[in-house]
Structures are given as C-alpha cells and as structure tokens.
Amino acid sequence: KTGYNNALVGISGGIDSALVATIAVAALGKENVTGVLMPSRFSSHGSIVDAEQLANTLGIATTTLPIEHLHSAFEQTFQDSCLEATGIASENAQARIRGLLLMAMANEQGSLVLATGNKSELAVGYTTLYGDMDGALSVIGDIYKTDVWSLTQWVNENFALGGFESPPIPEASIIKPPSAELRPNQLDQDTLP
Numbered sequence: 001k002t003g004y005n006n007a008l009v010g011i012s013g014g015i016d017s018a019l020v021a022t023i024a025v026a027a028l029g030k031e032n033v034t035g036v037l038m039p040s041r042f043s044s045h046g047s048i049v050d051a052e053q054l055a056n057t058l059g060i061a062t063t064t065l066p067i068e069h070l071h072s073a074f075e076q077t078f079q080d081s082c083l084e085a086t087g088i089a090s091e092n093a094q095a096r097i098r099g100l101l102l103m104a105m106a107n108e109q110g111s112l113v114l115a116t117g118n119k120s121e122l123a124v125g126y127t128t129l130y131g132d133m134d135g136a137l138s139v140i141g142d143i144y145k146t147d148v149w150s151l152t153q154w155v156n157e158n159f160a161l162g163g164f165e166s167p168p169i170p171e172a173s174i175i176k177p178p179s180a181e182l183r184p185n186q187l188d189q190d191t192l193p
Helices: 014-030 045-058 068-080 087-109 119-124 144-157 171-175
Strands: 007-010 033-036 061-064 114-116
Touching: 007 014, 014 114, 014 119, 014 144, 014 171, 033 045, 033 087, 045 061, 045 068, 045 087, 045 144, 045 171, 087 114, 119 144, 144 171
Parallel strands: 007 033, 007 114, 033 061
Antiparallel strands: none
C-alpha cells in the first residue's frame, strides 16, 4: 500500500521481536527483511546469541549497532549539566537510542521499521514512547503476550506453512523469562503487576 518493500526489525533475542521478524519474512521474503541487533552493556550473551540464531534460521541480513557509545554520551551530557539520569530515565534513554538508530536506518535505506510491542505491554505502559514503540506498523500490537507465546508455538510447530525449512524461532527465546535488559538482572515480571 505504501510502496515500501523492505522492513527493519530490531531483534533482541526475545520472543516478541522473534515473532515479528518471522512474520515479516513470511510476508515479505527474507531478502526484504533486515534484523538490527543493538546490544547494550546490559544485554546478556544469551540474548545476542538467540538474536543471531533467529537471523541465521530466517536467512535475513543483519546489522549490529551497539548502543554503548551513545548511551555513555547521554549519561555524560547529563553529568556535564549537573543532572543525573538514573532509573527509568536511563532505561528509557536506551530504548529511545535504539528507536533513533532504527528510524535513521529506515530513512537511509527507504525501509519501514516494524514495531515489536504487544498489546499487554501497551495496555500497562510497559513500553517507551519514541523507543520500542517506534515503527510504521505494529505487527503484534493487537495481540496479548499470552497470544504471542501461543502463536510462536504454532509457528514453530507449523513451520512449513510459513515457508520455513525448520522451526524458525529459537526455543530459548520462547522459554526464557521476558526482560527489557535495561538494567542488571532485570526481569519484566519484577516490575509488572
């Protein structure tokens, strides 16, 4: 409809971005989807490995844009002005840096960014405006987290229907506790009701 044929997806190693990337490949073809890894100082090795495994299984190109330099510059800018960015301010800055990088890549490449947030996150405000909410299309924005798990299981069990040679979503992405990985040892369940 919009004339765009290419999509960018920030892939974190988590279940939401894995499902969005898989749907994008099924809809657009692997040659039209790029996964963008944006690790921070808080990204676990397992999440990076899971994101890379997803990209390899899907056969999509990837770009890695570590956010440490930009996040450190953000913190230093605040310190230089006798301000402090801690807690939620620092966490949201990381999500917004990722959103900025994705949107800049999309502008440069003539692609659309696909948002990876689900309806449960949006309903309780567990998302960042101008960060992980960025995107031209919210692929799973109308389904709850419980549906994300169910749909992911269905996709892996019926992989051939999506044109995949094997289950595309890494098992580790499905079974590990969800985490935004914006601070040490963070789990979504610790701050959600």
